[in-house]
Amino acid sequence: MTGVVYGVGLGPGDPELITLKADRLIREAGVVAYFRKKGRAGHARTIVEGRLRPTVVEIAMEYPVTTEIPLSDPRYNAVLADFYDRSCDALRCLTDAGQDVVVLAEGDPFFYGSFMHIHSRMQHHCPIEVVPAVTGMSAAWTATGHPITWGDDVMTILAGTLAEDKLARHMTQADALVIMKIGRNFSKVVRALQASGRFNAAWLVEFASQDGQKICRLSDFDGKVTPYFSIIVVHGQGRRPETKTEQSQ
């Protein structure tokens, strides 16, 4: 019998925002695997602290250091692809021997997640079960204290890595916006929001649902943006039944 790979979403970071199903699989796991940077505890691993069986086997898949290779260099992708290949070779030894493996995945595994690199390599070798989770963007708009979408609002999710004109075009056309991967793309994203007339309605959320959560209007922000766990949110303003207050105005 081949073992099963469980791609278990951990949600946005608050350990209480794990689902009951994920919690059960994590507590029962004989083997857990997770990605992390070399020399770090790892964010996924930190979220599940205190839940693992004392006898659990942990496989930390440590990203190769790539800081000296530019993102645009083909070698960047080659190094990462090789890393994912080797990681999956190791996992496959276990599943081939009948061992289930719980892969801890930050956020929702199939939504811009690194779990998909495991999924694409393992899907023809063993059964895979994915447990969806609360996304980081849900935690971000919840933190702003306002609904992200109403009625038939169009919502678009953008990566800050896109070209400035493409960002601005999508920002103009959607009602609600979520912009991720803004770290080193922050100035470009701000210019695109200004060009599309959405800047004044934008909110910046850092470390949503985690220790150190910060929320502010983007126009009030004058610090240096956190490279990770930073999300920009623009709320939709779609059709909604009026409140008494609005009707009386």
Add this chain to the structure above:
Amino acid sequence: MTGVVYGVGLGPGDPELITLKADRLIREAGVVAYFRKKGRAGHARTIVEGRLRPTVVEIAMEYPVTTEIPLSDPRYNAVLADFYDRSCDALRCLTDAGQDVVVLAEGDPFFYGSFMHIHSRMQHHCPIEVVPAVTGMSAAWTATGHPITWGDDVMTILAGTLAEDKLARHMTQADALVIMKIGRNFSKVVRALQASGRFNAAWLVEFASQDGQKICRLSDFDGKVTPYFSIIVVHGQGRRPETKTEQSQ
């Protein structure tokens, strides 16, 4: 002391996809409130079956029957607004008396949810805490067995209630798509997918994560679509490190 309103997201329907935080608040609740259709158990209420304290007070907020009023008629919104107003008047009696109220919200409360009608009416009267949840769309793309977004894919979420040309324009411009509210708009949504060249890549998911979950390629679908809990998904195909298999082809 004013009571607190908790807007507790229940996720897509599978009771095991509730978060630990939502589960705790539901189990501890003295008063729970939820929307439902007249004469029904209510979907939100069904999800939490077996978790409520024996002494819990339940407030079922039953939607007025509106089938005889067309959606485009201004009376439709007026009837709903009045219903939300009266529901919130009742909740406010409790919070004014210092009683906390847990409002059970399907999906994620701030993402196209009916909880926002409570939020907009109560936010200036009492503290509100929202617990984000797994969205129905996460359950839908997870059910397809494929990642929805990779790298810098642009993802757009559309309501089937939008005009056909607007639907088609957004479908052309985004990489990954989620289309909700497709029940009576099904034929229009299919035409827009065909016009934008996305029809053959579309999947239909009904009752994601629930009993009776069904998944198929939209092009293979020849039945009658479920009015509720039906979602169309088109996966993005963005930048990703190649797998060994792809490299060797």
